[in-house]
Amino acid sequence: xxxxxxxxxxxxxxxxxxxxxxxxxxxxxxxxxxxxxxxxxxxxxxxxxxxxxxxxxxxxxxxxxxxxxxxxxxxxxxxxxxxxxxxxxxxxxxxxxxxxxxxxxxxxxxxxxxx
Amino acid sequence: xxxxxxxxxxxxxxxxxxxxxxxxxxxxxxxxxxxxxxxxxxxxxxxxxxxxxxxxxxxxxxxxxxxxxxxxxxxxxxxxxxxxxxxxxxxxxxxxxxxxxxxxxxxxxxxxxxx
Numbered sequence: 001x002x003x004x005x006x007x008x009x010x011x012x013x014x015x016x017x018x019x020x021x022x023x024x025x026x027x028x029x030x031x032x033x034x035x036x037x038x039x040x041x042x043x044x045x046x047x048x049x050x051x052x053x054x055x056x057x058x059x060x061x062x063x064x065x066x067x068x069x070x071x072x073x074x075x076x077x078x079x080x081x082x083x084x085x086x087x088x089x090x091x092x093x094x095x096x097x098x099x100x101x102x103x104x105x106x107x108x109x110x111x112x113x114x115x
Numbered sequence: 116x117x118x119x120x121x122x123x124x125x126x127x128x129x130x131x132x133x134x135x136x137x138x139x140x141x142x143x144x145x146x147x148x149x150x151x152x153x154x155x156x157x158x159x160x161x162x163x164x165x166x167x168x169x170x171x172x173x174x175x176x177x178x179x180x181x182x183x184x185x186x187x188x189x190x191x192x193x194x195x196x197x198x199x200x201x202x203x204x205x206x207x208x209x210x211x212x213x214x215x216x217x218x219x220x221x222x223x224x225x226x227x228x229x230x
Contacts, residue, residue, distance in 0.1 A: 004157075043203060045158075045221040091157050100146055100165050101209050101219055102173065105157030 002027045004094050013082045014114050020067075021077045021109050023092030029053075031097045034068065034075045039089040039108075042060035048090070051075065079111075087113045117142045122207050127226035128200060129230050136191045136225045138206035144220070145211055147189035151175060152203040152224075161204075164189055170218065193227060201229050 004025045013019035025034070036048040051059045051068050058066050063083075067076045079086055092106040119140045128134045130195065139187045150158035156174050160173030164183040178197025183189055189208075206222040 005148055009155075019195075043224050045205060045207075047218055093157075100163050100171070102148070103150075103158070103219070104164060105159070107157050108155070 002029075002094055002096075002104050004104050004106040006090050006092055006109050008109045009107070010112070012112040013079075015027040015082055015084060017079045017082055018078060021079075021090050021092075021111065022079070023072050023075045023106055025075065025092070025094050027094065029096055033095045033097065034061055034066075035095070035103070036064070036066070036075075036077045037068045037091045037093060037105075038061055038086075039091065040087070041054070042081065045091075049077065082113050084113050084115065087111060118218055119206055119208055119222035121204075121225050123225060124223070126225055126227045127230050128227060131195045133192055133194050134200075134227065136193070136204055136206075136227070138189045138191065140187050140189075140206075140208045140220070142210075142220060143186070143207060144208035145186070146209045147183070148207040148209075148219075149173075149179075149181065149189070149191045150205045150207065154206060158205060160193065171204060200227055202227060 032053045034051045038046045038048050049059050049061045049064050058068050063080045065078045089108045091108045093103040095103050122137045147167050148163040149161040152158050159175050161179050162181040164170035167186050170181050180192045183228045204225045207219050
């Protein structure tokens with residue numbers, strides 16, 4: 001079975017600084033998708049960024065980028081120029097390519113932004 | 116505006132009682148999902164449906180039941196067999212079950228508590 005592990009329960013960063021959240025996963029599949037979701041205090045799930053495993057190029061979305069290391073099964077999220085609105089729980093998630101988009105989530109990392 | 120509506124926002128269950136959580140979408144999406152979130156943890160898949168009148172168990176289906184009689188509706192019943200129902204429940208939908216490049220849309224959730 002696929003598993004996703006986030007080893008940092010909590011992280012904090014100064015406003016305008018850069019922070020990296022870690023995620024590792026385990027799968028026997030060669031093609032799959034990886035995601036980072038943000039959950040603010042409202043508890044709404046917001047997609048931050050998505051990576052397709054067959055693409056070697058790391059995904060980027062404005063201030064958010066990933067470091068995807070397929071051989072190491074690692075998928076970290078880098079947030080540049082951190083803003084107060086970035087404070088939230090961040091979840092790493094995995095899904096297979098075929099069939100329903102069933103997501104397997106990590107335990108989450110709570111990110112605090114210090115002004 | 117198109118989206119997913121979950122109701123109620125808060126729900127209380129008495130011992131031995133069945134309760135039903137509502138999930139309605141007007142996005143014309145084929146696939147719908149139910150996830151459970153426990154405090155400080157990631158989401159876990161309860162049930163999913165890829166098409167009307169068909170649904171499959173997720174990772175933690177015991178004590179829950181669903182129906183998909185209409186494309187736009189996917190209600191979740193928490194039965195008395197679910198011994199630890201207190202959790203935050205999130206409904207989600209996606210346009211096509213096999214199109215993983217399509218974004219997963221989440222509702223705003225229902226917090227269920229046991230009296």
